[in-house]
Amino acid sequence: MHDHGLEKLPGSGPLPDSRKFSSDQMVRWCPGCGDFAVLAVVQKVLASLDISREKYAFISGIGCSSRFPYYMNTYGFHSIHGRALPIATGVKCANPELQVWVATGDGDALSIGGNHFIHTLRRNVDLKVILFNNRIYGLTKGQISPTSEFGKKTKSTPWGSIEYPINPVTMALASEATFVARGIAADVPGMTEIITRAAKHHGTAFVEVFQNCVVFNNGAWKEVEDKATREERVVRLQHGKPLIFGKEMNKGIRLRGMDPEVVEFLPGQPPKDLMVHDEKAESPHGAYLLSKMSETACPIPLGVFRAVRQPTLHELMEEQIIKARQSAPTDLQTVLNASEEGGA
Amino acid sequence: MNKLKTAKSRQQPAEELESVTIRFAGDSGDGIQLTGAQFSTATGIAGNDLSTFPDYPADIRAPMGSLFGVSGYQIHFSSGRAFTPGDSPDVLVAMNPAALKVNVKDLRKGGLLIANSDAFSLQNLAKAAYTSNPLEDGSLSEFRLIPVELSRRTGEALQGMPLTKPQVERCKNFYALGMMYWLYDRPMEGTLKWIESKFKKTPAMAEANKKALLAGNAFAETTELFGQYYRVKKAPAEPGTYRNITGNEAVALGLLTASHLSGLQLWYGSYPITPASEILHELSHYKNLGVKTFQAEDEIAAICSSIGAAFAGSLGTTGTSGPGVSLKSEALGLAAIVELPLVIVNIQRGGPSTGLPTKTEQSDLFQALYGRHGECPMPVLAAATPGDCFRMAIEACRIAIKYMTPVLLLSDGFLGIGSEPWRVPDASKLPQFPPPKLPAPEKFKPYQRDPQTLARPWALPGMSGYEHRVGGLEKADVTGTVSYDPENHERMCRLRQAKIDKVASEIPPIEVLGPTRGKVLVLGWGSTYGAITAAVSRLQAKGEPVACAHLRYLNPLPSDLGQVLSRYERVLVPELNLGQLVHVLRDRYLLDVQGLNKVKGQSFKVAEIDSAVMALLAGRA
Numbered sequence: 027m028h029d030h031g032l033e034k035l036p037g038s039g040p041l042p043d044s045r046k047f048s049s050d051q052m053v054r055w056c057p058g059c060g061d062f063a064v065l066a067v068v069q070k071v072l073a074s075l076d077i078s079r080e081k082y083a084f085i086s087g088i089g090c091s092s093r094f095p096y097y098m099n100t101y102g103f104h105s106i107h108g109r110a111l112p113i114a115t116g117v118k119c120a121n122p123e124l125q126v127w128v129a130t131g132d133g134d135a136l137s138i139g140g141n142h143f144i145h146t147l148r149r150n151v152d153l154k155v156i157l158f159n160n161r162i163y164g165l166t167k168g169q170i171s172p173t174s175e176f177g178k179k180t181k182s183t184p185w186g187s188i189e190y191p192i193n194p195v196t197m198a199l200a201s202e203a204t205f206v207a208r209g210i211a212a213d214v215p216g217m218t219e220i221i222t223r224a225a226k227h228h229g230t231a232f233v234e235v236f237q238n239c240v241v242f243n244n245g246a247w248k249e250v251e252d253k254a255t256r257e258e259r260v261v262r263l264q265h266g267k268p269l270i271f272g273k274e275m276n277k278g279i280r281l282r283g284m285d286p287e288v289v290e291f292l293p294g295q296p297p298k299d300l301m302v303h304d305e306k307a308e309s310p311h312g313a314y315l316l317s318k319m320s321e322t323a324c325p326i327p328l329g330v331f332r333a334v335r336q337p338t339l340h341e342l343m344e345e346q347i348i349k350a351r352q353s354a355p356t357d358l359q360t361v362l363n364a365s366e367e368g369g370a
Numbered sequence: 371m372n373k374l375k376t377a378k379s380r381q382q383p384a385e386e387l388e389s390v391t392i393r394f395a396g397d398s399g400d401g402i403q404l405t406g407a408q409f410s411t412a413t414g415i416a417g418n419d420l421s422t423f424p425d426y427p428a429d430i431r432a433p434m435g436s437l438f439g440v441s442g443y444q445i446h447f448s449s450g451r452a453f454t455p456g457d458s459p460d461v462l463v464a465m466n467p468a469a470l471k472v473n474v475k476d477l478r479k480g481g482l483l484i485a486n487s488d489a490f491s492l493q494n495l496a497k498a499a500y501t502s503n504p505l506e507d508g509s510l511s512e513f514r515l516i517p518v519e520l521s522r523r524t525g526e527a528l529q530g531m532p533l534t535k536p537q538v539e540r541c542k543n544f545y546a547l548g549m550m551y552w553l554y555d556r557p558m559e560g561t562l563k564w565i566e567s568k569f570k571k572t573p574a575m576a577e578a579n580k581k582a583l584l585a586g587n588a589f590a591e592t593t594e595l596f597g598q599y600y601r602v603k604k605a606p607a608e609p610g611t612y613r614n615i616t617g618n619e620a621v622a623l624g625l626l627t628a629s630h631l632s633g634l635q636l637w638y639g640s641y642p643i644t645p646a647s648e649i650l651h652e653l654s655h656y657k658n659l660g661v662k663t664f665q666a667e668d669e670i671a672a673i674c675s676s677i678g679a680a681f682a683g684s685l686g687t688t689g690t691s692g693p694g695v696s697l698k699s700e701a702l703g704l705a706a707i708v709e710l711p712l713v714i715v716n717i718q719r720g721g722p723s724t725g726l727p728t729k730t731e732q733s734d735l736f737q738a739l740y741g742r743h744g745e746c747p748m749p750v751l752a753a754a755t756p757g758d759c760f761r762m763a764i765e766a767c768r769i770a771i772k773y774m775t776p777v778l779l780l781s782d783g784f785l786g787i788g789s790e791p792w793r794v795p796d797a798s799k800l801p802q803f804p805p806p807k808l809p810a811p812e813k814f815k816p817y818q819r820d821p822q823t824l825a826r827p828w829a830l831p832g833m834s835g836y837e838h839r840v841g842g843l844e845k846a847d848v849t850g851t852v853s854y855d856p857e858n859h860e861r862m863c864r865l866r867q868a869k870i871d872k873v874a875s876e877i878p879p880i881e882v883l884g885p886t887r888g889k890v891l892v893l894g895w896g897s898t899y900g901a902i903t904a905a906v907s908r909l910q911a912k913g914e915p916v917a918c919a920h921l922r923y924l925n926p927l928p929s930d931l932g933q934v935l936s937r938y939e940r941v942l943v944p945e946l947n948l949g950q951l952v953h954v955l956r957d958r959y960l961l962d963v964q965g966l967n968k969v970k971g972q973s974f975k976v977a978e979i980d981s982a983v984m985a986l987l988a989g990r991a
Contacts (some may be wrong), residue, residue, distance in 0.1 A: 049839070051851065080834040085678070088842075095839050096852065101831035103681055104841030105674070106704050112639075112671035116678025117831065119662060120637055124682065126833050142674075145667035195919050276421055279962065350657035358630045361656060362623060363611055 046079060049099040060211035060237035060251065061091055061158060067214060068127075069098070069155075069363050071221045077125055084127045085114040087134040091158035091237075094129035108139025111146040114153050115339070122340040125225070128155045133163050136172040136192055147201035151228040152338040156221075157194055157234050158211075162243035180242075195317040195331060198232045199310045205231040206313065206331040212251050216262070216328060223330060229338045250326055251283040263316070263329030269298035271325050279324060286315060286324050306334045382591075383598045389448030390554065391456030394546075395473045396465030396486075398441040399431050401543040401777055407789075408564065412556040414614040414791050417604030418447040421900060422789045423455035423973070428644075428728045431811075435489075435497040440472045450602035453904035455788065457880060458694060459973040463546055465520070467498035474510070484549070486542065488521035489842040516595060520545055527585035528578050537575065538577045541582040548586025555601050590842055608793060615792040616786035617756040618645070621689065621715055622652035623764025626659060627795075629685050631764065631802045632771055637679035638687050639664040641673040641694060644727045645783040646717040649689040669697035673714065677701060680710040681840070682833065685767060689715035691725065691736045695741070695778075702776055703742050705907060706866065708840040708841035709826050710819075711770035711777075711805075715763070718782040730784035731970025732896050733947040738778045739925055739954065743865045748771070748869040750925040752780040754899035757792035759785060762922060768803045769873055774825040780924070782946075784897045784973045801985055811835025816850030824869035874926040880934050884910055885916030887937035890986050893963070894900025895921040898944050905979035916983050924951075932959045940986050942966055944979055 047069040055061045072082065084099035086092035088107035095102030095105035101124075105113050110128045135157050136141050146153065157228070162180065163169040169182035173194065177186040194336035198206045203240045207228040209217045224231035236247040249259045261279060276293045278300040279286045292299055304312060313331040320326040337345075355361065392409070396402045403424050405897055413420050425442040433441025446456030461482040464470040466489035477483060490503050504510050504959050505517050524542040531538075544565070551558050562580055569576035588594060615623075629636035638661065642649040654663045660685070667673035673688045680686030690698065695716050705712045718734045721725025734741075738750045749769050753762040766779040806820065808827050816838040817826050829836035838850060846853035847861055882891070883906060894902040899920050906918040919934060921927070935941050935955070944966040952965040966982045968974060985991040 078834065080832055080837055083682070083831040095841070098839075099837060099839055101707070102839035102841075103678075104839065104843060105677075106700055106842050109670060109674045109701065109704075112666060112674035113678035113681070115664070115671075116637060116675035116684075117641065117679075117682045118678075119664070119675075120635065120679035120682035120684040120686075121830070121832055141667055142671055145671070347657045347660055347662075349658075354658035356658050358627060358659060361626065362658060362794050362797060363613075 038227060044073040046163065047072050047099055049097050051096045052240065053097050054093065055090060058240040058242050059090070060235075060239070062153055062160065063211045064096065064156065064217065064263065066219045067095055067221055071218060071225060074222070075225055081124055082127065083114075083117050083124050084129060085110045085117060086129040087161075088165070089134045089141060090130035091129050091131045091238075092134060097135065108134055108137070110134070110152070111139060111142040111151075111155070112228050115146060115149070118152055119340045119343055122152070122344065126153050128153050130155065130157050131159065132159045132171040132194070133160060136145055136194060136197065140172075143197070144201045147198055147203040147232065149339045150202075150204050150336050152229055152340055154224045154227075154231045155233065156224075157232070158237045159187065160237045160243055161191075161246045162239050162241040164239050164242050166191040168242035174186045174324060183361075193317060193320065194234045194315065198217070198234075199314045199317055202310070203232045204229040204336050205333050207232070208234045208236070208328050208331070210236045210247065210250055210328065219299065220330065223333070227333060229336055259325050260328050261304070261325040263303045263327050263331065265303055265305045265330070268296055268302050270296055279319070284315075286319050286322070288324055305330050307332075308334065310350075382594065384555070384601045385598055387451070387600050387602050388450060389452065390461065390600065390829045391444065391446040391459045392461040392463070392550065393442055393444040393459040393473060393476070394463045395440055395442040395469035396543070397432070397434055397469070398427055398429060398439045399434065400441065400465050400927040401540065402426075402443050402465070404439045405543045405547050406445060406562045409550060409556070410445050411549065411560055411564070411849060412469050412558070413445065413447045414612065415560055416556055416602075417607070418449065418602050419452040419605035419607070420445060420447040420614070420789075421452040421455045422446075423784065426728055427583055435466055435468050436470055437468045440469050440471075442473060447602055451605070452975070453900040454791070454976060456937065459979050463550065465543070465546070467494045467500055467504070470504065471498045471500065474513075477513060478521075479512050481513050483510060484546070485513045485515065485517050485851060486520035486546070487517035488519050507671050514628060518546075518549070520596075523585070523589060524582050527581055531578055531581075532574055533578055541578050544579045544582040545586035545589075548583040548588075549590040551583075552587045552590035553596055553599050554830060555599055558587065561794075582670075586722070586788050591683060607791070611794045612632075612791045613794060614789045615757055615760070616787055616789045617753065617759040617781050618648035618717065618787065619652055620756055620759035620792065621763045621779075621781065624650050624760040625653065625685075625687050625713070625767065626656060626661065627760070627797060627800065628764045628767030629659075629661070630797060632685055632767065633804045634683065634685040634771075634801070636661045636687065637664070637676055637684040638662070638674035638689070638832055639666050639721045640689050641666050641672045641681070643691045643694050645719055646689045646691050646694070646715065649715065649717075657904065663949070670701060673698040673701040673705075673712075676712055677708075677710060680705075680712050681708075681831070683828070685713075685771070686711065687713040687715070687767070689717065691717050691719050691727075692721045692737065695734065697917060699742050701749070703746050704743060704747050704842050705776040706742070706748055707842055707844070709774045709866075710840075711750050711767075712829070713766045713770050713777050713779060715766075715779045715781060717786040721866055726971040728783065730782045730897065730973055731946050731969060731971060732780075732898070733969065734780065734781060735895075735924065735947065735949065735950040735954075738780055740838070745867065747867050747872060747925065748775055749777045749873045749923075750780065751777065752922055753785060753894040753923055754920055754922060755897065756785050756788050756790045758899075758922075760792065760795075764800070769876060771803060771805050772825065773823055773869055773873060774828060775870065776794065780896055808833075809837070814838075815848050816840065817845055817848050819865070819869075824865060824872060835920045871926055873923075874929050877923045877926075877928045880919050880928050880929055882917050882919045884909070884936065885915060886917070888917065889915040889938065890917070890940045890942060890983055891935065891938040892916065892918040892942045892979065892983060893921065893932060893935070893951075894944055895924060898946065901974035901976050901979055902944060904976045905983065908976070909980060909983055914983070914987060916987065919953075924954075927958065934963055935959060935963070942982060942986055944968075944974055944982070946973065
């Protein structure tokens with residue numbers, strides 16, 4: 027396997043600062059939108075990496091968050107609804123030297139683009155995918171999305187939604203994603219760490235971002251965004267460490283049968299049977315279990331669920347080409363001439 | 371190989387023929403397509419011009435002996451030009467009663483009918499709705515009927531071999547092929563070699579098929595079953611290397627060659643669909659030439675991957691059939707507004723919807739011309755013959771790169787799976803078309819157009835100093851920033867239209883076969899070329915005042931088309947649709963052109979065009 031390490035990607039000149047990644051376009055998200063924070067984090071993280079600006083391509087579909095490429099002073103492609111992932115697949119495989127990012131939303135990636143989401147992840151295309159999840163259709167002015175809560179009243183569901191929501195992290199894991207993480211837009215240090223790790227991952231790096239929509243779904247993630255309640259409602263995943271949370275760090279998660287449950291203890295004296303997070307586990311079972319915790323009384327996990335290295339689509343593609351070149355003619359004329367019937 | 375007979379050793383007389391049409395027919399599991407393809411290959415080696423038409427059901431393995439499961443393969447070969455696979459076969463090889471029932475109505479009176487009499491059991495006769503055995507009841511008296519116990523004879527030839535009964539039965543198509551090789555004096559070496567390589571892993575089957583082929587050949591020779599054999603002289607051809615090629619193979623090789631001529635890596639993103647999948651199969655082989663193929667999760671992902679690859683600097687291409695183009699049409703609009711080069715090949719089939727997936731039609735012309743939302747013009751090209759698919763695939767790529775636009779290339783099921791001899795070009799002598807050079811970074815603007823072509827510059831991710839954003843939102847002229855300005859939108863719509871209109875300057879003058887003015891012009895496009903040319907040549911030989919011309923560019927239309935049309939009293943447009951080009955021509959030139967239309971999933975017979983022209987000449991239409 028070839029190592030397409032970030033460290034090997036050619037960079038040029040001194041490290042740019044984050045402003046170098048801001049385009050000259052006015053950012054046109056609503057004041058107070060969660061997207062601003064993510065944009066700032068991404069610009070900052072990119073500036074910290076030793077990759078020159080022209081090597082980045084930002085691809086998006088349609089939706090509020092899909093305006094993202096216009097605000098990055100890199101190469102960018104704002105495409106059509108749901109199709110950012112196959113476009114990004116073509117970009118990355120055509121030129122593996124690029125670092126390709128995708129900005130998408132809960133409607134774009136999971137509804138109209140749901141099919142591409144599954145298949146891009148299972149192919150382990152080397153893309154960094156940020157899914158801005160605000161649990162609402164914002165650009166079309168307020169209809170339910172695939173992540174909207176059951177019973178939610180919106181313009182398209184005045185009597186309440188009668189659909190069950192889908193969990194993006196669960197879906198990513200079920201699609202065999204090799205890097206899966208979740209963060210909160212407003213949590214800048216947490217997001218910085220996740221985005222940095224996503225940037226350095228080889229393969230599809232999927233990041234779900236809880237993001238508030240001030241206009242159509244204000245308070246979408248209130249329980250986890252509100253600093254007063256947050257630490258009781260989230261557990262931060264750390265590789266090799268037991269799952270401990272709470273303001274006093276006095277609660278942990280352990281397994282009861284197949285189900286996780288919360289256990290309280292005296293600070294500093296965690297019981298021995300707490301779940302220990304292993305993001306590098308070959309099987310995605312543990313990560314899957316964690317992803318379903320947000321639907322129970324347990325806290326919502328934030329951080330990296332899974333990070334494993336597997337050959338990526340472009341690596342495998344290049345490898346086949348190299349192999350084929352060793353065993354078959356590499357000039358066009360031979361191919362044109364060749365036929366089982368021969369010349370006449 | 372020692373049993374191979376050469377013509378010299380033959381005792382029986384040979385009759386010289388100008389051309390022959392043979393149809394092989396049997397169950398879809400009888401190996402009919404394979405038998406036909408082998409006969410075509412041998413015919414190519416024998417030096418005849420040829421045209422083939424495989425015709426198979428949509429079912430993979432239809433119930434044995436059923437009428438709807440009949441698979442056919444027709445080949446027309448000639449010492450002159452074989453423009454079409456032939457109107458009505460001179461020979462029908464029927465492997466069972468159903469194959470006979472479905473095909474015998476096409477056999478010409480007095481034609482040779484070879485039937486596998488072993489398959490005419492009561493059960494099979496019933497499945498084909500025969501109340502008595504046609505091989506015995508005299509109902510086939512207008513043909514030269516030769517019943518052959520194919521199954522029994524194949525069994526005898528393979529006696530003592532370690533094979534099961536079904537395995538023996540599967541060799542009978544080679545027995546029949548051996549007979550046909552004797553009858554038409556075709557060389558067997560190619561097929562013997564092919565069998566060896568095809569059955570490399572099962573040497574017993576290789577041996578059995580070879581034996582069956584040789585035994586069938588010897589049987590025809592020794593039994594004097596046919597009384598005589600036939601010779602069709604070599605067709606005159608320009609010197610060079612020839613091979614048989616299907617339209618889909620030619621598209622694949624054309625795309626490969628375009629990649630070579632443009633210096634761009636080829637990307638082919640596609641989703642399996644009949645009858646276009648062979649292009650994906652073919653290109654997937656050529657990883658040795660650096661081709662990147664991608665079997666996408668759906669039609670939309672297929673074209674989007676190609677758009678992405680084009681954004682990154684590859685030659686982005688995709689192929690499909692009508693239903694796939696429907697799914698791709700939003701992405702086609704995207705490719706048009708971001709002005710990236712892209713080639714979309716449509717191997718048309720019977721529609722709408724799933725329609726007749728394995729049959730041919732030309733009913734996607736409107737879709738190609740108009741099937742997108744917004745003002746969204748793009749060049750539309752159409753190939754005329756299987757070999758022509760090579761040239762038009764290259765032309766589509768050349769225009770796409772030069773004008774920075776998606777280009778639609780129309781082929782159809784008839785061209786896609788039909789074959790003809792193709793003279794292999796010398797790739798080093800074909801004109802190259804690398805993408806235009808970029809301005810210096812400080813002068814670069816994403817939508818600053820070339821004044822000649824109106825194409826925008828193609829700056830690629832990875833190039834320092836050219837960082838820019840493209841997208842589906844309308845962009846400001848020159849700068850390429852998002853723009854909602856009404857004046858700008860209209861300007862951009864008009865610029866995009868003007869750019870496509872400029873492609874007309876690429877189109878060579880229309881070639882007319884026959885008088886350059888006069889009574890009747892037959893105007894065709896796409897796969898009707900063969901039937902039209904054959905019919906018109908025949909009429910001209912009889913002294914009829916008729917000419918024909920063929921369109922390979924459907925958008926924009928050739929600049930001289932209006933003039934050419936106006937020189938004739940009547941214009942006849944045969945199409946495998948309900949009059950789509952007729953509609954376009956009437957709209958464009960205000961001329962009362964006449965349609966000849968057919969939507970039966972079948973191509974035109976030469977006779978159908980012949981009689982339509984005669985009716986026009988006689989003032990009956």
